[in-house]
Amino acid sequence: MFLFPVCSPFLTSPSCLSVFPPPEMKGKNPWNTPTTIIITVIGIIAIVALVTVAVLQNRHLPQKYKYGIVLDAGSSHTSVYIYKLCQIYTVGISSYASAPWKAGESLRACMQDVEQQVPKKRHRQTPLYLGATAGMRLLKYNSSMSDGVLQAVEEALQKFPFSYQGARILSGQEEGAFGWVTVNYLDDRLSQVCGLETTGALDLGGASTQISFVSDKYNGSESPSNSVNFRLYGNDYNLYTHSFLCYGKDQALLMTQSVPEMLNDPCFNPGYTAIKNYSKIYDSPCLSGWKPQKIPTHFTHNGTGNFQQCQRIVKSIFNFTHCKYSQCSFNGIFQPSLQGQFGAFSAYYFVMSFLNLTDTTMPLEAVKAKLAHYCSTPWNQIKQQHPEVNEKYLAGYCFSGTYILTLLMEGYNFTSEEYSNIKFIKKIKDSDAGWTLGYMLNLTNMIPAEAPDSPLLPYSGYVSLVTIMAILLFILFILCLCPLWTRCSKQPEIV
C-alpha cells in the first residue's frame, strides 16, 4: 500500500495526512471526508492567493503624488502646470506693471480650465503656487511695481477653490537649482543608488538663462554664491548653478539691437523689414545706461541674413576676458569645468527643434552650415515655408539659433566634442522639463532628504514570495487530490 504522507502546517494534526481514506470510510463518498474538506480549503487558499497576486501585480500603484498646480510666470508668458501644460498665450505678468489688475485677469481663463481638469473632490487639498522668474526680477529691479502685480495675481488666484500657497519671485539660483531637480527627478537619477551621475540643466528663457550641474572638481568654496547643496534620498549633491539675468533670448536680442549700426541686421533674414520703437529697446532694465543721447523714436529694422556677421554682433554682448577666478564662463562669472550630460530645455528646445538642429551628434560645423543657410534664406521664402508659425517667433529664429550656439560654445565653453553631451529636450517621461516640478516637489517635501527605509523586501519581492507560495499550495492541492481522484474514478473494489 502506498502511503503518500503530506506534512504541511496547513493541514490539521496529526501533521501528516494519508491521502487514502481510512478503512472506516471504505465505500463512502470520499469527497465529504475531513481530508477532502481540508484539501479543498487548501486549494481555495491557493487559488485566492494566485488571484490576489494577479490583482496586486496589475493594480496601479497608488498615486504617489497628488495634483499640484504651479504657475510659471515667465518674462514672455505664463504657463500653468498640473502635470499637463495649460499655456496662457499672452505676455508675462511683468508686462502688466502699468495695469496690475490685468495680470490677475490674464490668468483667469486658464485657471478656469484647470478647475475643470482637477477632480472637484481634490480641489481643497491641491496646492496652488505661482513662481515668477526673470521678467519680474527685472521689474522689481527697475521699480516697485512688482509688488502691485504680485498682489493682483494673488487676489485673482485666491478666488479659485485650490489650496493657495502664495505667489513669489524666484531667485535665479532657485530657478536653476529646481530645473536641475526636475530633470534628475524625472530621469530617476535621484534614487538611492549612490554614485549615479546626474544630468546638468540648461534653461533658456526670454529674460534669463540658467546653467546648473554637479562637478566633482567643484566644492563651492571658490564662489559660494554659485553653490547649492541638496540632500536627496540620502545622497548629498553640491550643485553649481548660475542665472544670467538679461541673457534670456529676448533681452539678448534687445542688447544686440542697441549696437549703433543696428539698422541693417545680419541676424534677420534678407528682405525682413519692420518699423520698431527704440523705447521698447531702451526701456529694458538690461539696457539702462545704454541709451544714446539723441535717438529717433522709431527705426527701420532691415534683415541682411549673414550668420558670420550675426555671430560677431552676438559675441559683442558677452565679456569673455574679465575673470578674477580660476576659470569663468562669461562676464566674470566663475564656472567649474563642465561635466556629464546636459538637458537643454525651454527656449533651447523651442528654437533648435524649429531649426531641426536638436540632433547633437551632428558635427558642429554642419550645425553652423545649416544655420547659416537658414539665416541667408529670404524672409518671404521663410514665411511661405512656415505659414503656421507666429511671425513674432519666426523672425527671431536666425538670431536665436546663433545666440544659442554662441552661449553654449563661447559662453559656457562647450567644446565641439562636448556639444554632443547636450540633449535638447521638451519633456522627460511626458512631463515638461523646467523649474516648476522641482519647485513643487521641494515645497511639498515630495523628495525625502533620507532614503526611505528600505523594506525587508522590495514590493516585487513580496509579490514573488506570495506567487511562489500560491503555486506550491496549488500543486499541493492537485497532488493531494490526485490519488483521491484516481480512487474515485475507479469502481470501489469489493473485497
Ligand SMILES: Nc1ccn([C@@H]2O[C@H](COP(=O)(O)OP(=O)(O)OP(=O)(O)O)[C@@H](O)[C@H]2O)c(=O)n1
Ligand atoms: N513656441 C515657442 C514658445 C516660446 N518661444 C520663445 O522662447 C522664449 C520663452 O522661453 P520661456 O522659458 O518660456 O521664457 P519665460 O519663462 O517666459 O522667460 P524667463 O524664464 O526668462 O522668465 C521666448 O523668447 C519666446 O519668444 C519660442 O521661440 N517658441
Ligand SMILES: [Ca+2]
Ligand atoms: Ca522660464
